[in-house]
Amino acid sequence: MSMTALTRRILGMSAAFALSFSAIEAAQAESFSARGNEPGWHLEMTEKAITFRTQEGETLSVEPVPAAQETEAGRTYSAVAGGKPFTLTVADRICADTMADMPFPKTVSLVVGERTLSGCGGDPASLLHGDWKVDAIGGKAPVEKSEPTLAFAPDGSMHGNGSCNRFFGGFTLSGEGLKLSQVGASMMLCDQPLMDQEHALLAAFGDVTHFDAVSPTQIRLMGASGVLVSLRK
Numbered sequence: 001m002s003m004t005a006l007t008r009r010i011l012g013m014s015a016a017f018a019l020s021f022s023a024i025e026a027a028q029a030e031s032f033s034a035r036g037n038e039p040g041w042h043l044e045m046t047e048k049a050i051t052f053r054t055q056e057g058e059t060l061s062v063e064p065v066p067a068a069q070e071t072e073a074g075r076t077y078s079a080v081a082g083g084k085p086f087t088l089t090v091a092d093r094i095c096a097d098t099m100a101d102m103p104f105p106k107t108v109s110l111v112v113g114e115r116t117l118s119g120c121g122g123d124p125a126s127l128l129h130g131d132w133k134v135d136a137i138g139g140k141a142p143v144e145k146s147e148p149t150l151a152f153a154p155d156g157s158m159h160g161n162g163s164c165n166r167f168f169g170g171f172t173l174s175g176e177g178l179k180l181s182q183v184g185a186s187m188m189l190c191d192q193p194l195m196d197q198e199h200a201l202l203a204a205f206g207d208v209t210h211f212d213a214v215s216p217t218q219i220r221l222m223g224a225s226g227v228l229v230s231l232r233k
Helices: 002-031 192-205
Strands: 034-035 041-045 050-052 059-062 067-070 074-081 084-091 106-112 115-121 131-135 151-153 155-159 164-173 177-180 208-216 218-223 226-232
Touching: 034 106, 041 106, 050 074, 050 084, 059 074, 059 084, 067 131, 106 131, 131 192, 151 208, 177 208
Parallel strands: none
Antiparallel strands: 034 041, 034 115, 041 050, 050 059, 067 074, 074 084, 084 106, 106 115, 131 151, 131 226, 151 155, 155 164, 164 177, 208 218, 218 226
């Protein structure tokens, strides 16, 4: 085989691998989970099937996934599962889980036979990720002309500007809530009001236990005492 033919073959294999990897990523991105309480239930939707389970052990499966219908209530998927009417509706509306201090990006309603269930769906982290401006610290607006910021990345890292210095650290979002790690920062000196504000912001990070989403562009870092830091996009 000539060097040119070999090169073409390698490039072709690389392209095929890239396309295959992209397809896997797309399939993973299309998966959707939801859950509800009282009674407890869980739903998982992939590109192939919708699986519904209850705490009592009931399981239903819809395969293939029916085409979504856009309605005023949201995206609706209707089928028959186990001889019962089955309708899943997913709305782009923030949902608060009644059993945990965790917001979800989707509000879900489910009709299974004669039962109507409600719950929350999607990945809570999607509400957190991104670049934010600090709107308030302990209920106080930032010092005039200062621009404290905070950004959460999908890899679990965070960074921002405390008011004077750049800082960096990490965060963990789990069923137990939101925890921010101790941060590192540069060592510049600024006017005292900015230094005091930066100290208050970084100190607040250590008290964060969970977060609340007012809207897709406004979240609040919460602690035992209430709202610690308000953020907006």
